[in-house]
Amino acid sequence: HLSIVCFLFFSFFYWSLSFNSSLSISGKSKKIAGILTIIPLVIYAVFSGFSPSTQRALIMIIVLMVSFIIEKEKDILSSLSVAGILILIIDASALFAISFQLSFVAVFFIVYGIFLFHKVSFMIKKNIFSSILMMMAVTFFASMGTLPLTAHYFNMVSVIALISNLFAIPVLGFIVLPAGVISLVSFSTFPLFADFMITFCGHLISFLMIVSEFLVSIPYSWTRTTxxxxxEIVAIYLFFFSLFFILKGRRRLSACFLALAALLVIFNFSTNQMGKPLKSNLNITIIDVGQGNSALIQTPEGKTVLVDGGGFxxxxxxxxxxxxxAPFLWQKGIRSLDYVVLSHPESDHLNGLxxxxxxxxxxxxxxxxxVRDTKKYEMLIKTCEERDIxxxxxxxxxxxxxxxxTKLLFYDALPHVSYDFNNxxxxxxxxxxQFSMLFPGDILTHREKNLSVRKDLNLHSTVLLSPHHGSVTSSTPFFLExxxxxxxIISCxxxxxxxxPHYKVLKRYTKMGIHIFRTDKDGxxxxxxxxxxxxxxx
Structure with missing residues (x-):
């Protein structure tokens, strides 16, 4: 993402050319600078891999640069619209790409945010301090503009981004990227020098990663969100527009946007309340985690229980x-769990937890x-200790x-029934x-028999999660009876x-008149x- 952002390096190239004194007199400096800047832009895009996100960024910047060349720089919204239309003509599915949405929202907020910045900072003397303020403003407006989308797609909000981008973008954009381009150009003629430049870039990137890791380790530097x-995203952007127009002095328009945002919040709250499952209902979701098990139990009493987490x-x-x-839980607005059940410490049940x-x-x-002597199991126990779980x-x-x-009844957790951890x-x-569902984990024939012969147990259940993912070593006729x-439900x-699931097990279910559901086919x-x-x- 930073590599794409560092197209900003070429804005520095454009800036240096546009202020050439001899060209400035004739009024052609900006036009020539714009034309000359497009060439390294294309070269950089090709050598960086020309990924779809890079292509979109290139089209956007070329359109914006052309608007400067033809002296239409004041109509930045039209230029952004043209860039967006061109990208969608080439690839209509780009509209749903995260990078497309983030790029355009970021540029939109930067442009209009800087407009406000210039309005309130016209009295500040032009010096290094003002340049730092400008860089902070760019980072701030880009972060604010993309905040709702990052919360939606990545379920996190970073408050440290303003500080980290202050050094990450200049270092990458004005040192690493130019040095990389110089290394590329000089490789055939000065290979030792090119090697030195690439090694230098590598050390700088490693340093950036170390600093970034330190920053995100600071408490409350970022937070998870549902x-x-x-x-809700539209309501937030309407609120931002309201702030923008009130700073411009257009209070009536600001009030309209604020009223629309409030109406959306009220509407969203009412529809969410109506759309929520009845509190008198027990809800169980068998999550499709591939070859593994994971289930969420939501009780009428408001308890949330996660059973296993899948894993490979x-x-x-x-x-x-x-x-x-995690995305499934966040989608449901869940940030806390009353219980997490690990049926047994095998990778397809443990790793995702x-x-x-x-x-x-x-x-x-x-x-x-x-107890397992595996890295994942040790991490699980260590996490519980660190978080006081x-x-x-x-x-x-x-x-x-x-x-x-609602009740959860655990049946005889007898250790060492066999030498197989599944059992x-x-x-x-x-x-x-009157409803019940049995979660048997990955038990095999021996354990099924051990449970079935106990006369004090009532194994009868409305729904059964298929033992051991429908393996032929489980779901014995006596147990099913x-x-x-x-x-x-077969999770596989x-x-x-x-x-x-094994064909013999499927045949057994069908013969007994049991309705079959499978995550590999049904999700x-x-x-x-x-x-x-x-x-x-x-």
Whole structure:
């Protein structure tokens, strides 16, 4: 992103040319500077990879530069509109690209923000101090303009950006980028010098990363947010417009924008209240995390319980917690969790929970007594210790979490049933009046038999989460007869390497008249019950 922003380097090139004394007299300096600046712009765009975001930035800057050449610089809004239309003609889907939205909003706010800045700072003497103020103003207006979109797409707001960009943009734009271009040009003739310049650039970038990491480690330098709805984003921008016009002295227009923003806020609040699930309903979502398990339980009492977080084994860099589970929770406006349940410490259940524990207010973690000598498990335990999250291990006897009407009943968490960690999974049932759902984790045949033969257990459940993702080593006929579910939900990855769900298991479900739902085909699965009836949506 900074590399694209550092097209600003070429504005410095344009500025230096436009103030050439001999050309200024003839009035041609700005036009010649604009034409000469377009050439390195195109070269830079090509050598930087010419990605779609770079293409859009290039088109925008060329259009703006042409507006200066033809002396239409005062009509900046029209120039931005022309650039936007050209980009959309080439690629209509760019309208939905995050970089497209951020780029145009940032430029729009910078242009009109600087207009206000010049209006209030005309008395400031032109010197280094005024240049620093201008740079701070550019950063401030760009940050304010993109704030609602970053909160919507990335669920975070940075308050340290004003400080970090003050040194990051100049260092990258006026030192690293020019040095990189010089290295590129001189490589064939002066390879040693080019090597020195690239090494120098590398050290500067490493330094920037170290400083950035330090800045974001400062408490309250940034914060997580729930996902802003589009109607909320529009209301925020209307409020910004209201501030802009009141600073311009156009109070009536400012009042109109402010009134529109207030109406949108009221409308959004009322529709959200109407659209919320009934508080008398139990809502369970089986989140599609690929080959793994993750579920969110929302009780009528207002309790939120996250069961597992999905995850991929080995060296996979894809974090299901960061890219799937957390955005889903933020989309629902959830920032705290009463309980996080780890059925057992295997990667496809555990790995995604680390990000959740680090970025949400979690009151308690429930897990079995298994301990794993893995990096992810150690990170989970360390995170719980650092954030003072209590860990509950259900006792060997059946353990009950009583929320009032809703109950979570954990069945005999007996250790060392077998040498397979899957068999040690926590097994629990969510009970809400006449509705119930069984979460058996990844238990296998031995554990299923262990549960089924107990006469004091009532395994019967309305809905069953398929044990071990529909593996042939689970869902034995005797166990299914004891549970006797109306529906079964299989959480598995599309065309996963394990062949889940096994065709024999699917045949067994069908033969017993059990309705089958699968995350690999249906995506996330939503269950809602009033305690008597229930609905399952995909």
């Amino acid at each position: 996902t802003l709805q589009w109607i 084994p080995g060296m996979s860099s894809f974090d299901t917690g960061r890219f799937i589970v 680390i990000f959740i524990l680090q970025n949400f207010d979690v009151h308690r973690v429930i897990k079995n007594t298994d 209590k860990i509950l291990n259900p006792s060997r006897k059946d353990h009950l979490l009583d929320f009032g009407i 040690h999974s926590l097994v629990f049932k969510v009970i809400y009046k 004891k549970v006797s579910p109306e529906s079964v 990855g599309w065309r996963n390497r394990y062949g889940f 996330a699965i939503f269950i809602s019950s009033d305690g008597k009836n229930h609905n399952i949506l995909t």
